[in-house]
Amino acid sequence: MMEPSKETEAKMHETYLARLNQEKATLLAELKEINEGNLEMLQSDMSGETAHGEHPADNGNARFERERDLTLENNIKDMLAKVEIAIAKLSSGTYGVCDRCGGAIDPARLKAVSYANLCLACKTAEESKR
Numbered sequence: 001m002m003e004p005s006k007e008t009e010a011k012m013h014e015t016y017l018a019r020l021n022q023e024k025a026t027l028l029a030e031l032k033e034i035n036e037g038n039l040e041m042l043q044s045d046m047s048g049e050t051a052h053g054e055h056p057a058d059n060g061n062a063r064f065e066r067e068r069d070l071t072l073e074n075n076i077k078d079m080l081a082k083v084e085i086a087i088a089k090l091s092s093g094t095y096g097v098c099d100r101c102g103g104a105i106d107p108a109r110l111k112a113v114s115y116a117n118l119c120l121a122c123k124t125a126e127e128s129k130r
């Protein structure tokens with residue numbers, strides 16, 4: 001009698017949902033931090049001063065940092081979208097199903113990446129296309 005009971009499934013559902021909500025909260029907090037950091041930088045630009053105005057290279061660094069923040073911001077927004085999709089999939093009962101081949105995603109993979117929407121084989125295939 002080792003079949004997963006309804007109760008276990010509900011419990012798993014709960015665990016995944018809690019993890020995804022946690023993930024979402026973390027991402028939103030990171031996004032907020034980046035936006036606040038950008039705001040500070042914009043303000044120092046407007047006053048004609050940089051935070052550390054001693055080295056000529058600082059302007060380049062500031063620009064680099066802003067570009068890095070933008071990349072980071074896009075990555076976070078990307079992940080947020082995936083987390084949202086995973087939450088939607090949880091409620092529609094398709095969570096853990098690969099978007100590409102329709103197969104089941106390895107639970108170990110879901111443990112590592114709670115918003116995974118592709119099985120490992122499909123993910124590897126997608127990445128090798130780039």
Ligand SMILES: [Zn+2]
Nearest residue numbers: 098101119122
């Ligand atoms: Zn797949």
